[in-house]
Amino acid sequence: MMQDQQRRNVMRVAVGLALAALAPIGAVQAAEKVKVGLMLPYTGTYASLGNAITNGFKQYVAEQGGTLAGREVEYFVVDDESDPAKATENANKLTKRDQVDVLVGTVHSGVALAMAKVARDTKTLMIIPNAGADELTGPLCSPNVFRSSFSNWQPGYAMGKVAAERGHKTAVTLTWKYAAGDEATSGFAKGFESGGGKVVKQLTLPFPNVEFQALLTEIASLKPDAVYVFFAGGGAVKFVKDYEAAGLKNSIPLYSSGFLTDGTLEAMGTSGEGLVTALHYADGLDNAKDKAFRSGYVTAYKAQPDVYAVQGYDAAQLLKAGLDAVKGSDKLDKDAMIKAMGAATIDSPRGSFTLSPAHNPVQDIYLRKVEGKENKVIGIAAKKLADPARGCKMM
Amino acid sequence: MDLVTFLIQILNALQYGLLLFLVASGLTLVFGIMGIINLAHGSFYMVGAYMAFVLTGMTGNLMLTIALGIPLAFAFGALLEWLLFAHLYKRDHLEQVLLTYGLILIFEELRSLAVGDDVHGVAVPALFSASIPLSDTLSYPVYRIVISVVCLLLAGGLWWLMKRTRLGMMIRAGSHDRDMVQSLGIDINLLYRTVFALGVALAALAGMLAAPISSVYPGMGGSVLIISFVIVVIGGIGSVWGALVAALLIGFADTFGKVLLPEFAGLAVYLVMAAVLLWRPEGIFKKG
Numbered sequence: 262m263m264q265d266q267q268r269r270n271v272m273r274v275a276v277g278l279a280l281a282a283l284a285p286i287g288a289v290q291a292a293e294k295v296k297v298g299l300m301l302p303y304t305g306t307y308a309s310l311g312n313a314i315t316n317g318f319k320q321y322v323a324e325q326g327g328t329l330a331g332r333e334v335e336y337f338v339v340d341d342e343s344d345p346a347k348a349t350e351n352a353n354k355l356t357k358r359d360q361v362d363v364l365v366g367t368v369h370s371g372v373a374l375a376m377a378k379v380a381r382d383t384k385t386l387m388i389i390p391n392a393g394a395d396e397l398t399g400p401l402c403s404p405n406v407f408r409s410s411f412s413n414w415q416p417g418y419a420m421g422k423v424a425a426e427r428g429h430k431t432a433v434t435l436t437w438k439y440a441a442g443d444e445a446t447s448g449f450a451k452g453f454e455s456g457g458g459k460v461v462k463q464l465t466l467p468f469p470n471v472e473f474q475a476l477l478t479e480i481a482s483l484k485p486d487a488v489y490v491f492f493a494g495g496g497a498v499k500f501v502k503d504y505e506a507a508g509l510k511n512s513i514p515l516y517s518s519g520f521l522t523d524g525t526l527e528a529m530g531t532s533g534e535g536l537v538t539a540l541h542y543a544d545g546l547d548n549a550k551d552k553a554f555r556s557g558y559v560t561a562y563k564a565q566p567d568v569y570a571v572q573g574y575d576a577a578q579l580l581k582a583g584l585d586a587v588k589g590s591d592k593l594d595k596d597a598m599i600k601a602m603g604a605a606t607i608d609s610p611r612g613s614f615t616l617s618p619a620h621n622p623v624q625d626i627y628l629r630k631v632e633g634k635e636n637k638v639i640g641i642a643a644k645k646l647a648d649p650a651r652g653c654k655m656m
Numbered sequence: 657m658d659l660v661t662f663l664i665q666i667l668n669a670l671q672y673g674l675l676l677f678l679v680a681s682g683l684t685l686v687f688g689i690m691g692i693i694n695l696a697h698g699s700f701y702m703v704g705a706y707m708a709f710v711l712t713g714m715t716g717n718l719m720l721t722i723a724l725g726i727p728l729a730f731a732f733g734a735l736l737e738w739l740l741f742a743h744l745y746k747r748d749h750l751e752q753v754l755l756t757y758g759l760i761l762i763f764e765e766l767r768s769l770a771v772g773d774d775v776h777g778v779a780v781p782a783l784f785s786a787s788i789p790l791s792d793t794l795s796y797p798v799y800r801i802v803i804s805v806v807c808l809l810l811a812g813g814l815w816w817l818m819k820r821t822r823l824g825m826m827i828r829a830g831s832h833d834r835d836m837v838q839s840l841g842i843d844i845n846l847l848y849r850t851v852f853a854l855g856v857a858l859a860a861l862a863g864m865l866a867a868p869i870s871s872v873y874p875g876m877g878g879s880v881l882i883i884s885f886v887i888v889v890i891g892g893i894g895s896v897w898g899a900l901v902a903a904l905l906i907g908f909a910d911t912f913g914k915v916l917l918p919e920f921a922g923l924a925v926y927l928v929m930a931a932v933l934l935w936r937p938e939g940i941f942k943k944g
Contacts, residue, residue: 304768305773305874305875306773306873306874306875308768308773308874309772309773309774438918438921438922464918465918465921466914466918466921467921467922469879470910470921470922471870471879472672472910472911472914474668474671474672474800474911475665475668475669475672475910475911475912475914475915476914476915477794478661478664478665478668478794478915479661479915481661481791481793481794482657482658482660482661482791482793482794484793494775494873495775495870495871495872495873495874495876497775498775498777498871498873499869499870499871502777502868502869502871503869506780506787506795506797506799506800506869507787507794507795507796507797508787508789508793508794508795509793509794512793513793524774524775525775527774527776527777528774528775528776528777528871528872528873529777530777530779
């Protein structure tokens, strides 16, 4: 008798709790949206990257049933044209006129730096789905700025570590003379020299000059054990072809951050075959999340996803982690969101990652080898690698 | 730098200089001789490179592509001249700048719509795909040497056309005084259309020949535009030999700038230009 009474009470409480839990969700869906400002390149050299990031972001939202943590997502889209001169104005448009809750962008580091300044000034949440400039999560880091991609230092460092492990004693680095190249090659030098190697010469050429012949001649006369380069896009294709045509591919191993061979393999033809690079994503990762992500992407967009799509997808995941923390409230409590995002573990197609105190991913950097037209994973170059975030006050 | 490396660098400089001449040769005609400020020169170069990519995909042969591409580019140039440029000869340079800048934007968008924004490659023709060993580590691609030879032939051909043929004589006369040439019974409109179309065909030829070594990518026209103007201006406007000498000078400045003064490599070309223009404001080969 007594037991029955208790059981009934328990049931009553449970039903009550369940109803209480359901009620606010219904209310929020009707009342609150989350405004997402997508500031990405949709024209120009980086247009395909901007589109891949957008596709990845929207794919995650679609998987969540078109909402994030029960909130409808309203997009405000700006083409940043990869033009730093227009970056501040574009970011202001989104933060001041459209009053977005979160800025997502961008590819070009110069534009991202200007966006981050606006985000800091207006205290708008910002998620960077590509731009690798070390400063963004280094000297210029900020509690409300997050990155779902990488820092230029990370793949460079990992590649340097592996080059030293492979027994190379001397290396020459070559890149365009611009921030991304400087950061990647100094990461490489750090990794290579901490493993006992020595960078004998750091060669550069002005961006975006693609006449490499003089510098290839220089490399051939220096005869290092290994060469590390940082190039992307059309320059990457030309460099890899020239490197092979100069007969260097068979005598001096070429290493690079993975951007050299991402989205460029078709254009490289057979010149790219066998190249070893380091990046936070690869083809042939054997995890269920990646398989599901890839088949979902192919179904939705009739194209193969790439590292940029993954970074967009994870930007949406990161945002959801923040929104989960303020579920049910009308106002978006930024401090609560920032705390939740900083502590989140993101179940990414690249493998799960967490964020460093500077808000850059702490992630595995894969070693990849070009086989056929794919960047096949052949190992892990550096496990749970964190950017040193030099100069960041949040460390 | 040891002697062998030094000699190879000289070869690099010559080869790059000749490639630059090829790229700038179309502009020598259109800007140097006809006096049209053609900012779309780089776009014609890009059209050539994309034509190489698309047509080689269909024909499987770069030689055949070039044989098809040159008349196509010539026809395209003639059409553009008839449609747009013919209306600009009497107007001032600002309007030419506006028109040709607009064309850059239009060609970029059309390219994006038609072929997309990916980077593409064109295979080096099998016949020239070998490399010649120069030192124990370095070899030289035969295709680059072939391009150099084509550039030399082209320079000779252009010089012969301008100085030794009746057409060349008419072109030179036309660039001095349109009205006088017309009143002598020469169809000046047809003459200009031919020269302009030839300029477009040369730019496209440069793009087609360079496609296998430069790869094919959005915005590639912009990379050759400024250097082409630099060459025409340094060489002396309207001079074929001047353009050749200027291109070689730039080739040397760029190559040795990169090796000896990497910190200032981006400036080397412009320092040469400033020095030449201070010394001879009209360019190296400008005749009085």
